[in-house]
Amino acid sequence: MRFRHFIAALALALVPATGIAQDHDRAFEAYYAGDYQRAMREWRPLADRGDAVAQYYLGWMYDYGEGVPQDDVEAVRWYRLAAQQGDAYAQSSLGWMYESGEGVAQDEAEAVRWYRMAAMQGNSHAQSNLAQMYLTGRGVQLNDAEALRWYRLAAGQGVADAQYGFGWMLDEGRGVAENDTEAMQWYLLAAEQGLAEAQYALGYMYDEGTGVQQDYAEAMRWYRLAAEQDLVFAKNSIGVLFDEGRGVEEDNAEAVRWYRMAAEEGSVSGQVNLAWMYYVGEGVAQDYTAAAQWFQTAAEQGDADAQLELGVMYDSGRGVARNSAEAARWYQMAAEQGVAEAQYLLGGLYDSGVGVVEDDAEAKRWYRLASEQGHTQAKSQLDKLEGRGTAVDTVVDSLAEALTRMLLCREQNAENCE
Incomplete structure (x- = not known):
């Protein structure tokens, strides 16, 4: 993740204790006054003479278009000059440019190399980014232990993303024994800094009573904070609380409102939930056609439950023209993801030759798979x-x-x- 990571006091501390300091003082004064063009005029001569701090800030200003037209290529050039002189902030920024492919061809291995150089100097944001690369196996072999180590170092320096990442690893038991209580503490630190993902995670833990006493009102509070930052998962979760009356008075219309926001922003869970509200007519007028449309939107993104329900709607002709072949297609997708009901229904189509060519062997196969998951009707049909x-x-x-x-x-x- 990209970090806007310079602070006036820290930046001044990076400046050599020479007469150059006065030039930097003028540049910083102009910069923090918002006079970027004057700051650029002060830093440019220093950067041309090889001053690493000035080179880093020139890179930053080109990166963000402050006082100059935004130019990623020029930003990379100045970051590289400073990074090659050992400036940790420039190394971290150059690492990001390689990771994201901004101003340079994307190269995750090169990103890791620069992040590591900066991280070894104690740069907290490079440590956090390096941890993420180890966690996901990008540019380096996946290594949970290394991810945990770098997250811990960055989290200890107060980086919200690292606090969240470290908490997540404790929550999931990745590279460390699972510890929900400690995960909760790290999520809280990140959430209090305003990190939406941590706010959502904290809300979820209150919702489920994991690592903390279950408290739906607290879950709602944290979900709302995350939703205010447009975190789509939080919007769907708020809808669920209204739908089920947990922590708030049950309100199906309000649930639909939140589900719709989540659905329109791409949340598959929100799309499925909204489809169900249309299907049963809760919080909105019953509308099988709208239900089918939302199920299809989610199904096309690979949601197995939506694929099953869409298959049922094609099978029954609710909200769509009845089409057994299309029903079989959607059942097949859900069945291949292990949904027992879809396996049973698909077996039935092969058994009867509806929508597919009759095939006892295929019918038996799907009935058996469903039966192995405890589906009693599939077991009965298989026996017959x-x-x-x-x-x-x-x-x-x-x-x-x-x-x-x-x-x-x-x-x-x-x-x-x-």
């Missing part, structure tokens, strides 16, 4: 189908045996061979 097969096999075997005896009899010229 296998029983039917056994009866047919018995008849065929008997006929084959009778034919064999008749042919043998005739070969021996015996009488009464029928």
Whole structure:
């Protein structure tokens, strides 16, 4: 994640204790007064003479278009000059440019190299970014232990993203024994700094009673804070609380409002929830067509439950024209993701030859998969189908045996061979 990471006192501390300091003083004074062009005029001569701090700030100003037209390529040039002189902030920024492919060809391995140089000097934001690279295996081999180590160092320096990342690893038990209580503490530190992801995680823990006593009102409070920063997951979760009356008075219309916001912003869970509200007519007028549209939006993004429900709607002709072949297609997608009900329904289509070519072997396969997950109806249908097969096999075997005896009899010229 990108960090706007310079602070006046720290920046001044980076300046060599020489006469150059006065030039930097004037540049910083202009910069923090918002007079970027004057700051650029003060820093440019210093940067041209090889001053690493000035080079870093020139890179920053080109990066953000402050006092000059925004120019990623020029930003990279100045960051590199400062980074090659060992400036940790420039190394961290150059690492980001390589990670994101801004002003330079994207190269995650090169990003890791620059992050590591800065992190080894104690740069907290580079430490956090390096941890993320280890956690996701980008530019370096995935290594939870290394991710945890760098997150811990950055979190200890107060970096909100690192506090959240460290908390998440404790929450998930990645690279460390799972510890929900300690995870909660780190989420809180990041949430109090305004990090939306941490606010959502904190809300979720209050919602579920994980690492803390369950408290729906607190869950709602943290979800709202995250939602105010447009975190889509939080909007869906607020909808769920209104839908179920947890921590607030049940209000289906308000639930629909939040589900719609989440759905329109791409939340698959929000799309599925909104589809159900249309399907059952809660908080909104019942509308099977709208339900089918939202189920389809979620299904096309790979949501197995939505794929199942869309299949059911094509199977029954609710909200869409009845189409057994289309039902089979959506059942298949959900069934391949392990949804027992979809496996059962798909087995039924193969059993009856509706929407697909009748195929007892395929019917048995899908019934069996559903049955193995405890689906009782699938087990019953599988038993019937296998029983039917056994009866047919018995008849065929008997006929084959009778034919064999008749042919043998005739070969021996015996009488009464029928």
